[in-house]
Amino acid sequence: MAKEDIPQSSEHESMASLGDNQQPIGPSPPTNLTFLERALKPTVYIPRYPKWMVGKRLLWATCLFGSLGDALFGYDQGIMSGLLVNEVFVKRFFGAYGGFHGNADAVNPSLIGITVSCLQLAAAIGSLLAGVLGDIMGRKRCVRVGGFIYLSMAFVQAFAPNFACFIAGRTIQGLGVGFLSMTVPVIQTEIAAPHRRGLMVGVEYTFLIGGYMLSCWVDYGFNFLLPDNVSWQGPYFVQMVLSFILFAMSFFLPETPRWLARNGFTQEALKTVADLHSGGDTSDKDVQHVFLEIQEAVRYEATLGKVTFREMFTTYRKRTIVGITAQMFAQLNGINVISFYLPSSLAAAGFDNRRSLLFTAANAVIYTSATIPVWWLADRWGRRPLLIFGGIAMAVALSIVCVFNQVPGLDVHVRANGIYSFVVIYNALYGATYGPIPWLLPAEIFPLRARSKGMALSTCSNWIFNFIIGMSSPDAFAGIHGYYYVVIAGFCLCSVTLAKFYYVETANHTLEEVAVAFGDKAFLRKDDQVMASAQLSRRVSKQKGILKLSINALILRLSSVVILLDVEQDSLDTAEDAKEADAKEAKEEEAKEEEAEEEEAEEEESEEAKEETLKFMSIWRASCGKEQLPGTRSRVLDPSLISLMAVHKWQDTLLADLLLKAFKVVRL
Numbered sequence: 268m269a270k271e272d273i274p275q276s277s278e279h280e281s282m283a284s285l286g287d288n289q290q291p292i293g294p295s296p297p298t299n300l301t302f303l304e305r306a307l308k309p310t311v312y313i314p315r316y317p318k319w320m321v322g323k324r325l326l327w328a329t330c331l332f333g334s335l336g337d338a339l340f341g342y343d344q345g346i347m348s349g350l351l352v353n354e355v356f357v358k359r360f361f362g363a364y365g366g367f368h369g370n371a372d373a374v375n376p377s378l379i380g381i382t383v384s385c386l387q388l389a390a391a392i393g394s395l396l397a398g399v400l401g402d403i404m405g406r407k408r409c410v411r412v413g414g415f416i417y418l419s420m421a422f423v424q425a426f427a428p429n430f431a432c433f434i435a436g437r438t439i440q441g442l443g444v445g446f447l448s449m450t451v452p453v454i455q456t457e458i459a460a461p462h463r464r465g466l467m468v469g470v471e472y473t474f475l476i477g478g479y480m481l482s483c484w485v486d487y488g489f490n491f492l493l494p495d496n497v498s499w500q501g502p503y504f505v506q507m508v509l510s511f512i513l514f515a516m517s518f519f520l521p522e523t524p525r526w527l528a529r530n531g532f533t534q535e536a537l538k539t540v541a542d543l544h545s546g547g548d549t550s551d552k553d554v555q556h557v558f559l560e561i562q563e564a565v566r567y568e569a570t571l572g573k574v575t576f577r578e579m580f581t582t583y584r585k586r587t588i589v590g591i592t593a594q595m596f597a598q599l600n601g602i603n604v605i606s607f608y609l610p611s612s613l614a615a616a617g618f619d620n621r622r623s624l625l626f627t628a629a630n631a632v633i634y635t636s637a638t639i640p641v642w643w644l645a646d647r648w649g650r651r652p653l654l655i656f657g658g659i660a661m662a663v664a665l666s667i668v669c670v671f672n673q674v675p676g677l678d679v680h681v682r683a684n685g686i687y688s689f690v691v692i693y694n695a696l697y698g699a700t701y702g703p704i705p706w707l708l709p710a711e712i713f714p715l716r717a718r719s720k721g722m723a724l725s726t727c728s729n730w731i732f733n734f735i736i737g738m739s740s741p742d743a744f745a746g747i748h749g750y751y752y753v754v755i756a757g758f759c760l761c762s763v764t765l766a767k768f769y770y771v772e773t774a775n776h777t778l779e780e781v782a783v784a785f786g787d788k789a790f791l792r793k794d795d796q797v798m799a800s801a802q803l804s805r806r807v808s809k810q811k812g813i814l815k816l817s818i819n820a821l822i823l824r825l826s827s828v829v830i831l832l833d834v835e836q837d838s839l840d841t842a843e844d845a846k847e848a849d850a851k852e853a854k855e856e857e858a859k860e861e862e863a864e865e866e867e868a869e870e871e872e873s874e875e876a877k878e879e880t881l882k883f884m885s886i887w888r889a890s891c892g893k894e895q896l897p898g899t900r901s902r903v904l905d906p907s908l909i910s911l912m913a914v915h916k917w918q919d920t921l922l923a924d925l926l927l928k929a930f931k932v933v934r935l
Contacts, residue, residue: 303399303400303403304403307400307403307404308403308404308530309404309405309408309530312522312527312532312535314521314535314538314539314542315518315519316328316519316520316521316542318547321541321542321543321546321547322542322543322544322545322546322547325520325521325542325543326458326543326544328520329454329458329520329521329543330455330458330459330467330470330471331470331474332407332410332454332513332516332517332520333410333450333451333452333454333455333471334451334455334470334471334473334474334475335474335509335512335513335516336410336413336414336447336448336450336451336513337447337448337451337471337472337474337475337478338474338475338477338478338481338509339414339417339444339447339478339506339509339510339513340390340444340447340448340475340478341474341475341476341477341478341479341482342478342479342481342482342505342506342509343386343440343444343478343482343506344479344482344603344606344607345478345479345480345481345482345483345486345606345631346482346485346486346502346503346506347382347383347607348483348486348606348607348608348609348610348611348627349482349483349485349486349487349490349502349610349624349627350486350499350502351371351379351383351610351611352371352610352611352614352620352623352624353486353490353498353499353620354369354370354620355369355495355496355498355499356498356499357369357370357371357374359496359499360382360427360429360430360433361374361378361430363430364378364430371611372611372615376741376742376744376745377738377741377742379741380737380738380739380740380741380742381434381738382434382437383607383737383738384733384734384737384738385434385437385438385441386437386438386440386441386444387441387730387731387733387734387737388438388441388730388731388734389438389439389440389441389442389444389445390441390442390444390445390448390726390730390733391445391726391727391729391730391731391734392441392442392445392727393413393441393442393443393444393445393446393449394445394446394448394449394722394723394726394727394729394730395445395723395724395727396442396445396446397409397413397445397446397449397450397719397723397726398449398719398720398721398722398723398724398726398727399719399720399723400412401449401450401453401719401723402526402529402719402720405522405526405530406450406453406454406457406522406523406526407454407517407520407521407522407523408517409446409449409450410446410447410450410451410454410513410517411514411517411518412443412446413443413444413445413446413447413450414443414447414510414511414513414514414517415443415514416439416440416442416443416446417440417443417444417447417506417510417513418507418510418511418514420436420437420439420440420443421436421440421503421506421507421510422503422507423435423436423439424436424437424440424503425500425503425504425507426500441730444730445726445727445730448726448729448730449719449722449723449726450722451471452468452471452706452707452709452710452722453523453710453718453719453722454523455467455468455470455471455710456468456707456710456711457523457524457525457526457718458521458523458524458543460544460557461775461776462646462775463646464645464646464707464711465641465642465643465644465645465646465650465707465774466642466643466645466646468645468703468706468707468710469638469639469641469642469643469645469703469707470642471703471706472638472641472698472702472703472706473635473638473639473642473703475702476631476634476635476638476698476702477635478509479606479631479634479635480628480631480632480634480635481505482502483624483627483628483630483631484628484631485501485502485505486502486624486628487621487624487625487627487628488501489501489502490620490621490624491621521539521542521543522535522539523539524536524537524539524540524543524558524561525561525564525565525715525718527539528561528562528565529565529568529569529715529716533562536558536561537549537554537558540554540557540558540561541554544557561715564714564715564782565715568714568715568716571716573716574716574717574720576720576724578717579717579720579721579724583713583714583717583721586712586713586717586721587721587724587725588769589708589709589712589769589770589771590708590709590712590713590721590722590724590725590728591724591725591728592728592762592765592769593704593705593708593709593725593770594705594706594709594725594726594728594729594732595728595729595732596658596701596705596758596759596761596762596765597701597702597705597706597729598729598732598733598735598736599732599736599755599758599761599762600658600661600697600701600755600758600759600762601661601665601693601736601752601755601758601759602694602697602701602702603733603736603737603740604736604740604751604755605690605693605694607737607740608740608741608744609623609627609630609690610623610624610627611623612686612744613626613627613683613686613687616679616682616683616686616687617679617680617682617683618683626687630687630690630691630694633691633694633695634691634694634695634697634698635698636695636698637694637695637696637697637698637699638698638699638702638703640699641653641698641699641700641702641703641704644699645703645704645707645774646774646775647774648774649772649774650704650707650708650770650772650773650774651766651767651770651772653699653700653704654700654701654704654762654763654766654770655763655766655767656700657696657697657699657700657701658700658701658759658760658762658763658766659759659760659763660696660700661693661696661697661700661701661756661759662756662757662759662760662763663756664689664690664692664693664696665689665693665752665753665755665756665759666752666753666756667685667689668685668686668689668690668693668749668752669749669750669752669753669756671685671686671689671749672686672748672749672750672752673748673749673750701762705725705729708770708773709721709722709725709726710722711773711781712771712773712781714782
């Protein structure tokens, strides 16, 4: 593909199938760029993936590329839990703080909390930065930046000479984690088909937990085989290899079509949709449908201007609350209490250090396996049922863990085995419910113009509460011991209430359709009259019978969409049809008479339908205020009306068919 600047890429031959005189609706090249936009916004887009990859291979390669970013920060979470029971590591970095015997229990709990949580706090900041930069420089470039930070800071930590240097490297690495954790779910949702988003984000979360599982086994293996400095440096060497692979892959995989369309790369957006979903065929019916929906969303949202963080809490308030609370409860429900401190908890319950690491690694295998069913369950059962079931079941499991912790007189092995068994059950439940869904929901509920900032706020919420859990858990365990699990169980039940009564189901809807599922009117903000007219139209259509509709032509322009409608309405009275069939068998003369009567009835019914439709059309014309096209009896549709039809999906995929099913219009 030749290099083209933004204006040139707005005209493409691939749209010829939509009409010879048509132009896409993509945004004009911006003239009021900020300093950051002038410095970072790309002016050309050159796909570097080979042609043989187009289709499913490219789609899954892009999915795995993003998922590797998740695997990296899952890996980082597991590393620290193992290092806290590594005697060589504890002596090296905590020797001056009470850990000179290699026992982290002798170290101040607050210092342990800082070591664990410094990455989470930096990740919160990194996710907010990525929310701003992701709209400017693109999704895959954000992943590239995150991968580079991750790679360089893994090197710093592996060769850190003292505690301060180690903490500095881990903190800066958190910025890279923030970039990855914000951007990866956005990539997955923007490349996936509506019925595959749950699968894509499910795969992503499996990679995240797979990274955690890998780190547990790497910790165990290096601790057992190499009892010297390599025992704690080895896991960082593996981390460097993984982050280098991610960094290298970012140069060869596509940008998301929605980002391309929003930034003026219209031709490239269409080509990318086709390459991901139809083997490169830009004339494919489904590709045209998806592309038109993206273009309508881009055109409409361009009229609203740039979104601010303040607007996220006004116009997009409900979405923001859902995104923030989903990620908040993903942490308050206790997973990182287990991830960070399970080896230490098992050691305190009676296992030695190596058995604690081994059992933690075995638990990670079960945890990872439990994330696989959600690949299908998220789209088949829906998001909300999984959250409700998971919250209740996890509360029960954690309450039983508390019982094993606190009941006096239990044999040490019974106590340890009981705690471990129900921790495994809890982890499996979390992996199938509250693990992936809070990453999926925020990425799919925000419209395109607000998606990066919405995902940034949600991810920031995750890392802030991750930081709070990491900082407070050592002191909480020291203060209330096993009763801390009951506190977490209470948070699980709170999350169930919120999911039941506040969250919106998003399964199997396009990202544009999800916009009308929220009551804050973020996508159709001032279109109440249009929505009311559409509802009136559906009621009239239901009363009058089944419409058989066909499309004359669909003309797409930069400022508006013109649709010429050719509608055939044929309302049939089934009772009269049955009588007519019986009459034809009995007597030819009666059949002719009944046919004449039926035609009369149809004419009367057609007149009634026409009157109803003319009433609706007068309402619509008054709201639109547009002139008729010369030589036609159709009207130029208001952009807000097109925005409404762009977010609905019925039996056919053409955009015109979507309008026809929402608005009953007969030939005048």
